[in-house]
Each structure stands twice: as structure tokens, then as C-alpha cells.
Amino acid sequence: MATASTVVFKLLAVCHILMLLHVEVNGDLITVNALNRRIARQQVLHDEDSIPGQARQKGLYHSEIRLNFHGPTETSLLRDIGLYDNNAFATLWIVTCLLESHTYGTAPAPDPARLQLAVDAINTFHSRNLPGDAAMDFWPQVYNKTTGVWEQSPENLLQVLHLGENDFPWNTIKKVLLDLGLEKLWKDVETMHELIKDTEHAYRIPPDFDDSFLNLGLGAQLLQLKDSFPLAYQSWASNNTDLQSLQNHLKSYAYRPLSKDNNANTIDPRTYYYMRPFIEKAVKEGDEVALVTTWIQNLAETREMSLAGKGVVMPFYLNNVDVTVAANTLAGITEALLAGLVKPTWFDRELQRIYLNTTAMISWAVTSEAIFTRPDLVMTYYPSLYNFLWYSSRTLFLLQSNQDKIQDYPDCVKDVQQLLTTTFRDHVTPWLVNSAQTEIGSGRFFDDFLGDGDKDILGRPKIHGEDRIFSTAQAVNTLLATWTTFDKTSKKLMWINETRADVKTLVSQAVSWLEKYTLSGRFKTYNAFFSGSTKSVSSLPFLYPANFLQYVNGSTLSPTANLTRGTSFIAGVTGVIDPDEYRKMVDQPHFGYATPTKFDGFNGPETVFPFWSSEPYTYATVMLALAQYDNIV
Ligand SMILES: *[C@@H]1O[C@H](CO)[C@@H](O)[C@H](O)[C@H]1NC(C)=O
Numbered sequence: 001m002a003t004a005s006t007v008v009f010k011l012l013a014v015c016h017i018l019m020l021l022h023v024e025v026n027g028d029l030i031t032v033n034a035l036n037r038r039i040a041r042q043q044v045l046h047d048e049d050s051i052p053g054q055a056r057q058k059g060l061y062h063s064e065i066r067l068n069f070h071g072p073t074e075t076s077l078l079r080d081i082g083l084y085d086n087n088a089f090a091t092l093w094i095v096t097c098l099l100e101s102h103t104y105g106t107a108p109a110p111d112p113a114r115l116q117l118a119v120d121a122i123n124t125f126h127s128r129n130l131p132g133d134a135a136m137d138f139w140p141q142v143y144n145k146t147t148g149v150w151e152q153s154p155e156n157l158l159q160v161l162h163l164g165e166n167d168f169p170w171n172t173i174k175k176v177l178l179d180l181g182l183e184k185l186w187k188d189v190e191t192m193h194e195l196i197k198d199t200e201h202a203y204r205i206p207p208d209f210d211d212s213f214l215n216l217g218l219g220a221q222l223l224q225l226k227d228s229f230p231l232a233y234q235s236w237a238s239n240n241t242d243l244q245s246l247q248n249h250l251k252s253y254a255y256r257p258l259s260k261d262n263n264a265n266t267i268d269p270r271t272y273y274y275m276r277p278f279i280e281k282a283v284k285e286g287d288e289v290a291l292v293t294t295w296i297q298n299l300a301e302t303r304e305m306s307l308a309g310k311g312v313v314m315p316f317y318l319n320n321v322d323v324t325v326a327a328n329t330l331a332g333i334t335e336a337l338l339a340g341l342v343k344p345t346w347f348d349r350e351l352q353r354i355y356l357n358t359t360a361m362i363s364w365a366v367t368s369e370a371i372f373t374r375p376d377l378v379m380t381y382y383p384s385l386y387n388f389l390w391y392s393s394r395t396l397f398l399l400q401s402n403q404d405k406i407q408d409y410p411d412c413v414k415d416v417q418q419l420l421t422t423t424f425r426d427h428v429t430p431w432l433v434n435s436a437q438t439e440i441g442s443g444r445f446f447d448d449f450l451g452d453g454d455k456d457i458l459g460r461p462k463i464h465g466e467d468r469i470f471s472t473a474q475a476v477n478t479l480l481a482t483w484t485t486f487d488k489t490s491k492k493l494m495w496i497n498e499t500r501a502d503v504k505t506l507v508s509q510a511v512s513w514l515e516k517y518t519l520s521g522r523f524k525t526y527n528a529f530f531s532g533s534t535k536s537v538s539s540l541p542f543l544y545p546a547n548f549l550q551y552v553n554g555s556t557l558s559p560t561a562n563l564t565r566g567t568s569f570i571a572g573v574t575g576v577i578d579p580d581e582y583r584k585m586v587d588q589p590h591f592g593y594a595t596p597t598k599f600d601g602f603n604g605p606e607t608v609f610p611f612w613s614s615e616p617y618t619y620a621t622v623m624l625a626l627a628q629y630d631n632i633v
Pocket residue numbers: 119120121123235236238239
């Protein structure tokens with residue numbers, strides 16, 4: 001078994017070599033085939049579960065949990081310790097990128113056997129607490145005999161947390177770090193260990209809209225490709241017979257601030273905080289907005305599960321609105337409608353409202369710049385901005401590539417296209433043009449935050465660009481989704497007439513940068529495709545104004561109570577708070593803490609959080625960018 005001390009040493013050795021020798025993979029110009037091989041190498045071909053903390057499920061692609069430590073070298077090196085995680089999300093995206101690289105780009109069709117392995121694995125993520133239902137989980141499920149409930153959880157993470165000294169050498173790590181003079185680092189490790197143990201219950205989550213609608217989108221793609229992959233489509237379809245369930249869930253669990261029903265109008269106080277201008281406008285106009293949430297569960301159900309000791313509950317007991325989940329849900333709906341995977345009656349008036357209102361909310365989050373000022377709250381679980389931009393632009397691409405069909409659908413589809421067109425052409429594109437950085441002779445690239453908050457040995461800022469490959473690929477994919485359409489006859493992508501020359505140049509320069517660096521070994525291939533909702537103390541929900549304070553058992557909780565570790569309580573916003581009243585609440589402390597009105601960025605001081613990263617996902621997004629670029633006439 002790989003002990004943590006060997007991990008630490010290996011890690012130091014590798015970094016040493018990289019820093020001193022600038023090792024580069026000697027390279028031919030990167031090709032789609034080379035990427036394909038790398039992605040294939042990172043699919044698990046056999047179940048592996050002999051080593052605690054290192055279980056791997058057959059068919060899934062690699063992804064890891066890492067910690068976003070940053071700062072001096074000895075601290076930032078900790079980012080390189082990754083713990084293998086089995087989840088549906090990364091694999092759903094990788095498969096989606098592989099299929100789209102072929103459909104919209106010049107990549108060869110995926111290997112049917114490999115695709116089948118992935119689909120078989122994805123099929124195991126249907127929530128077993130809802131037999132026959134199409135709802136999906138993020139993590140694998142384990143049956144709890146005591147409670148009779150299936151619990152999904154990051155098995156490897158929980159196992160490592162529970163490993164005693166005999167199995168996991170905490171004392172050895174401590175000794176190694178202290179011997180190296182890294183007391184501060186040991187404290188960080190210890191803190192993180194405690195923190196994660198503390199929030200363990202946060203990992204027994206309900207099914208979610210994100211995975212469920214990604215899976216619906218996958219079904220739509222497989223339906224369109226069913227002549228090439230008849231078995232993959234068959235097994236998907238036989239595991240997803242009740243698509244009506246997804247429609248019901250969207251309606252049941254939508255956030256409706258103007259509703260009178262507590263289950264529909266009560267939300268995470270962080271959501272209310274960032275979304276307030278959007279909600280207040282709706283209130284003024286008497287517009288009963290309904291928005292896609294994250295969890296397929298409500299307050300009453302969470303309370304019941306929690307009081308009965310049945311594990312599966314929403315983190316902090318409340319639902320929230322996350323623009324990334326919302327974007328993926330919109331894309332899943334759009335793909336399913338256009339492919340004819342769902343009947344026109346599936347898209348009823350209530351669903352149309354959710355579809356239009358959620359698009360309006362995403363558009364507002366971008367144009368109001370809320371996404372840039374409070375990314376920690378707006379992208380509640382998904383810190384990568386470039387990922388979010390691509391996810392939302394996919395709906396625009398689908399609609400503008402199907403202009404001939406749009407009149408067959410309800411008017412709201414045209415409205416959604418209009419909203420996204422304005423958002424992406426007039427706001428996102430100029431933002432991307434301004435955010436691109438130039439490397440003379442190599443092209444242009446985009447950085448998000450991973451590896452960009454470090455210091456060198458002299459204490460000077462050091463930019464490592466660890467998500468640069470991923471962010472650059474997603475920026476290209478976003479620009480292509482905004483400014484091209486797919487022609488079904490020629491199977492080519494075409495620039496939209498109005499595309500400005502500087503946008504085309506930017507895309508071509510970013511593609512050049514990707515070709516030079518993706519397989520060069522010069523940059524890490526990390527991405528932050530997922531995280532917990534808490535990035536630091538400033539994103540704890542109960543530090544935000546709330547008008548619904550209860551213990552889980554329903555007793556009232558005083559806003560001045562002294563919270564102790566282990567108190568189970570709900571702090572939410574129910575209904576709509578008068579704007580003047582809310583402003584006063586922002587100025588008041590909550591449980592003794594000031595409202596966190598500013599965010600210092602994902603590399604801010606005191607900001608350390610676990611994030612999920614997947615190298616094959618990074619490669620798959622690059623493959624999509626290159627294959628699509630290559631397919632433009
Ligand atoms: C779901 O698909 C798997 C293969 O991916 C298949 O073995 C299984 O029988 C399917 N389940 C149902 C209920 O059809």
C-alpha cells in the first residue's frame with residue numbers, strides 16, 4: 001500500500017525534477033488521436049477495491065479530490081496529493097465531449113466497447129431510493145441495512161478519513177513534515193482533516209438535477225447516434241424508461257420565491273444574497289418566477305430523513321440555486337427536446353416557465369457581473385468560471401444550429417435563444433477578449449485560479465497556471481458555441497456572419513496555444529470541475545441574512561444563539577424580504593459574525609477547500625476544441 005510518506009516523497013521528487021529540468025514530453029504537434037489515447041488510458045477497465053481509499057469502479061474515468069492549498073512552495077505542493085474519486089459527473093462529461101468531438105468536429109467516433117463500459121457504469125448511478133425513476137446521483141451508493149436507505153458518498157474519502165494509524169500513517173506524515181521544518185504545513189493538513197471529518201454528513205447527498213440532466217443529454221446524443229452505437233443506446237434507454245419523473249422533479253423542487261409554500265419558497269441564504277436584485281425585480285413585476293435548484297429534495301423531506309436518522313439529506317438542510325447546475329439542466333432539456341427524446345407534451349407550460357426563468361437568471365448573473373464579484377456563491381458548487389460559460393453556451397449553440405425547427409416549439413424557446421445570444425455576444429465575448437493573455441510566439445491563453453496564488457522562495461508571486469489548459473479549451477469551446485452553427489447536411493461548423501475578425505483571431509491563437517502546450521508537460525492538467533459549497537468561512541450559509549431559523553426538529557433558533565459544533569439547525573430565507581429590511585439585516589451580525597459582503601477570490605487568505613479535478617476531462621475538452629476548430633469551413 002502506498003503510504004502517505006511515500007506520496008509526499010514522490011511528490012517532492014517529481015516537483016523537483018519538473019522545476020529543475022523543465023521536463024517536456026517530446027512532441028509531435030498534438031493530435032486528436034494522441035488525446036484520444038491519453039483519455040482511453042484513464043478509463044478504469046476492472047473494478048478495483050482491495051485497497052481502502054483506492055477503490056475504482058470499472059468504466060469510469062479518473063478523477064481526484066485535491067485540496068486548494070496555495071502560497072509558499074511547501075504549501076502549494078499539497079495540491080498535488082490527489083485521492084481517487086468515483087463519480088458519475090466526470091465520466092458523463094468526458095463521454096459527452098467524446099461524442100460531440102465526433103458529431104460537431106473531425107474526431108473519429110468513440111470506440112463502441114469503451115463507450116459501452118462508460119454507459120454501463122453511468123447506469124449504476126440512478127438513485128436506488130427511487131426505483132424506476134430517472135434521477136441520478138453523483139457518487140456510488142451503498143445500502144445501509146440499519147435504515148433501509150441507499151446512501152451515496154465518496155467512499156474513498158470517507159475511508160481515508162476513518163483509517164486509523166495502522167492503516168494510514170498520520171503520525172508518519174506528521175513526523176516527516178515536522179522533520180522537514182514544515183510545522184505550518186502539518187497544521188494545515190490537520191485542520192483540513194478535522195474540517196472534512198466535521199462535514200462528513202455533508203457528503204451523504206440526495207440525487208441532483210445536474211447529473212440527472214447531463215444523463216438526459218447523453219440519452220439525446222445516443223438516440224441520434226443509435227445506428228452507430230445501438231447497444232449503448234439500448235442500455236441507456238432501458239435504464240431511463242420514466243423521463244416523466246424528471247419533469248415532475250423539476251416542477252416539485254423549483255425555487256419559487258413568490259410562492260406561499262414553505263417547501264418551494266425557502267432557500268439557502270447564500271442564494272438569496274446573490275440573487276436578490278433578480279428576485280426583487282420579479283416581485284415588482286408580480287412575476288412568479290420558478291428556477292431550477294440543485295437537489296431533488298425539499299425541506300420537509302430533508303427534515304424527515306434527518307430526524308429518522310436516514311442519512312440522505314441536503315447539505316445545510318436547504319436547497320440552493322447554482323448557475324452551473326441550472327446551465328446543465330437547460331442544456332439537457334434542450335437536447336432532449338430537439339432530439340425528440342421527450343414528447344412535446346413533456347415540455348408543458350410549467351416547464352416552459354422554469355426553462356425561460358432559469359435562462360433569464362443565468363443571463364442576469366452574467367450581465368449584472370454577479371458571476372464575477374461573487375463566484376463563490378453564484379457557482380455554489382462549481383468554481384470553474386470557464387466551465388460554467390461553456391455549459392451555458394451549449395444551449396445557445398443547439399438552438400442556433402436548429403433554426404429551421406425552432407418555430408415548432410413554444411415561443412419561450414425563441415426567447416431563450418434571444419437572451420443567450422445577447423448574453424454571449426455582447427457580454428461574455430468581450431469579457432473573454434479582455435481576459436485572454438498573450439504569450440508571444442505561442443498564442444493566447446486563459447487562466448482561472450488553480451496555481452495562481454503561489455509564492456516563490458523569495459516570497460514573490462508565482463503563477464503556475466494549473467488550470468490553464470482546461471480554461472483555454474473551455475474558452476475556445478464557449479466562443480465556438482457562441483459564434484458558429486452546425487450544418488446538418490455538410491456536417492461542418494460555420495462561422496456566423498457577424499463574427500468579428502478579432503474573435504476568429506483569438507480562437508485561432510488559443511488553438512495554437514493548446515496545440516503547443518496540452519501534451520508538453522509544461523503545465524498541470526488540473527481543473528476544478530466540482531467542490532463543496534464552502535470555500536472558506538466567508539461562504540458559510542448561516543453568516544448571511546436569514547428569516548427562517550430553526551433546529552432541525554422544528555424548534556425556533558435564536559439568531560444570537562451560541563452555535564456549537566454538532567448543532568443541527570436550518571438557516572434560510574423564506575419568501576421575499578423587504579429590500580430596506582434586508583439591507584439592515586446585512587449590517588447586523590449573524591450568530592456573532594458580520595455578513596461576508598466581499599469575496600477575496602479562490603486563492604484568498606484563509607481560503608482552502610477540496611476540489612475535484614480530472615485529467616481525462618481536461619484532455620476531452622481540448623479534444624472538443626481542436627476537433628471543432630478543425631471542422632469549421
Ligand atoms: C441497465 O443497463 C445495464 C447495462 O448498462 C443492463 O445490464 C441492465 O439490465 C439495465 N437495467 C434495466 C432495468 O434495464
